[in-house]
Amino acid sequence: MADATVEERVHETIERLTSAERRAARGLLANYPMIGLAPVAEFAKSAGASPATVLRFVARLGFGSYPEFQRALREELKERTKSPLERSRNKPREDGGNFLDRFVAQLAANIAATAARIPEAEFEAACRRLADPKRSCHLAGGRFTDALAMYMEAHLRLVRPGVRRLDGRMAARTDQILDIKAGDTAVLFDMRRYDSEMLETASLLRKRRAFVILVTDEWISPISRFAKVVLPCRVSIDRTWDANTAMFAVVEAMIARTTELAWPTASPRISANE
Missing domain, CATH: 1.10.10.10 (Winged helix-like DNA-binding domain superfamily/Winged helix DNA-binding domain)
Structure with missing residues (x-):
């Protein structure tokens, strides 16, 4: 630890x-x-x-x-609060060899560290919640993480009903939140330099008594104060930009596990779509 x-x-x-x-x-x-x-x-x-x-x-x-x-x-x-510019000042000199091999090795290490750090009970709690078709599911992300919310939404829509991604515009998102019922599930993505609008969204979801699942980085977004489940992912590498690879791996794992848990109802839904 x-x-x-x-x-x-x-x-x-x-x-x-x-x-x-x-x-x-x-x-x-x-x-x-x-x-x-x-x-x-x-x-x-x-x-x-x-x-x-x-x-x-x-x-x-x-x-x-x-x-x-x-x-x-x-x-x-x-x-x-480090910006990409600040991180680039500490970037190590290139040491020769295959850049792609070194980079992929860092990503693999991040995925392994993430899997080791996330408690099994937290991961299972998130997936069981997502697999419950009686609870609507809402997803949202920030500037670099909304693509993860979009990807997860596309898969969950095949597995279960009542899935939607919240609008990127805060005014429209606020309107959507009015329709969220107590007990609904919300999956939020937020990584460092944390998004103030995402924090406001989490606060509004808490007031609606939604069950918030947070997928975040190793420093953990302030949204955690409103979350029931927190899944921290290792994003830092010794480069200018953080890497979302471990977050994406966790999303893939959540989709796979949720599909398994929801299979009795997911199977006919997927079959009908095919």
């Missing part, structure tokens, strides 16, 4: 925490990461826990001290 973000550590340990420590965890997730950068007494007051509980919680995450925990949060903030 040493290379995991603080938010990933919280998601990985939350089921093993005491009830008091969970209050601290939920307080952090509800105002992530800013409350963690506050003094311990302020963090405790905001989370409805004692300072001693906050310190125990930080220790359970694997940090030796509260300052060490805060340093990790500050480093995350730097990584979250």
Whole structure:
């Protein structure tokens, strides 16, 4: 867990925490990461826990001290906001050899790290929710991730009814959200430099009592505070641009598993389409 973000550590340990420590965890997730950068007494007051509980919680995450925990949060903030231009300044010099081989090896490592990091229970919960035809499903993504939402929508429409992608324009999307019912499922995609309109969308979905599934990067979008399931994917490589390959792999896996779970109703639907 040493290379995991603080938010990933919280998601990985939350089921093993005491009830008091969970209050601290939920307080952090509800105002992530800013409350963690506050003094311990302020963090405790905001989370409805004692300072001693906050310190125990930080220790359970694997940090030796509260300052060490805060340093990790500050480093995350730097990584979250890095632009492609900033990342290119640290790009390593070419070392010869086959660029494509090296690049694909990085992508494969990202996929493996993503699969290892996502808890099986979280993945299964997302797919079982998507396989339930009684709950409408809504998808949306940002500038570079809306293509993932479109791809997933195209497949899910073959598997089950009640699937639609939310409009890219916020005004039209807000109108669509008015039709979302409590218990509906929403899959949102968001990666670093996080989309403020996607955050607003997640907030509106929460008010409609939708079940939000977030597919995000290793630093975890602020949308996580509104999500029931969070699937973090490794996107960073030592290049100018982040790579969505691991996110796409998770989408493919969700489509495959959802199809298996929904097969009794999906099979005649696919057959009719053929």
